[in-house]
Amino acid sequence: MSTTSQKHRDFVGEPMGDKPVTALSGIGEVLGNKLEEQGFDRAFVVLGQYLLLRKDGELFTEWLKDTSGANTRNATSCSQCLREWCDSFL
């Protein structure tokens, strides 16, 4: 818990609803724009992709890096954020 950011805790603490992608931990403005260009304009779409990859953190991280050019740290953070959200709400 101490290693997670506030953003992470905010996202994981409640259903995501229609939150934008930038609400995801590790996804800032730049990465958010890149994802929106690809069609991932909402957090739940990214969640969909995460679920399509069978909730595999490694696969998802790799996908995120390829799609948005994220670095390992951000991609891992986003993956972790989604995993914890799924643990609570899925």
Added chain:
Amino acid sequence: MAALSNKSDQEIKDLLDEYGIKHGPVVDTTRPLYEKKLKEAMAKAKVTVTKPSPDRTFYREDQEEVTYVTCQTPVRSEGPSGDGKPYMRSRPEYSERDRVDDKPYSRPEYSERNRVDDKPYSRPEYSEIDRVDDKPYSRPEYSEIDRVDDKPYSRSKLEYRERDRVDDKPYSRSKPEYRERDRVDDKLYSRSRPEYSSGRQYIDEPHVYNTPSSSSSYSKPTPVMKSGGVVKKENTTSSGRLIPLWIQFLVFLIVAGFLYFIFTNMESAESSPFNKIQ
């Protein structure tokens, strides 16, 4: 390999399963990722097909390494087209070529080792993984002895150097050697090693000094050179032995004298039954 992008989703899925890649459904958004993973897996499979040869050289001489490389390419050009089992193809070539190339040395030991080599995936997997990770052969850990283990010639050489100063006791000496080495590397080779060390003591004596210097070029040069250098020293100057030569002769004479004494006593014992008790 045909262009991955031309394959259908189902074919991509089948390929992923073949390479053992965990995956979800192949969809528009996931397909590029899976294609990339397949490409990596194929490239890695091709690399591992060739990689075993340098690993092989620890057991073989130069000749074999060269022949491996040249023969591997036609195999690869056929391409693991759709079959992720490059190992299967390469292995028969190993065994065949081993039998051919190992002729200059003791043949029976080699054929046994070939059988050992044919133990499937472990060796090539070792080769690609070992270099990176923990080297199950644990070559660096063993320093002297392990270096010796990987090269049968250098191993028998080491036996010579450290223990086989007295040439008339090869078997007794070789046994403790491979016993402890069996404990040390409890792998495929342990079984075949006894044959190596015992059989090779005499046969490979001249070769032992030659091969390590030649194999040193690609394998670990320093230790091999060291052992080669020590052996050469032993070859040239007998003063480098642990047990001086005169002691060995003395022991030999004592043992011979003892046996003769026993023999003569036996003779006299035989003659006694002929004396009738009067």
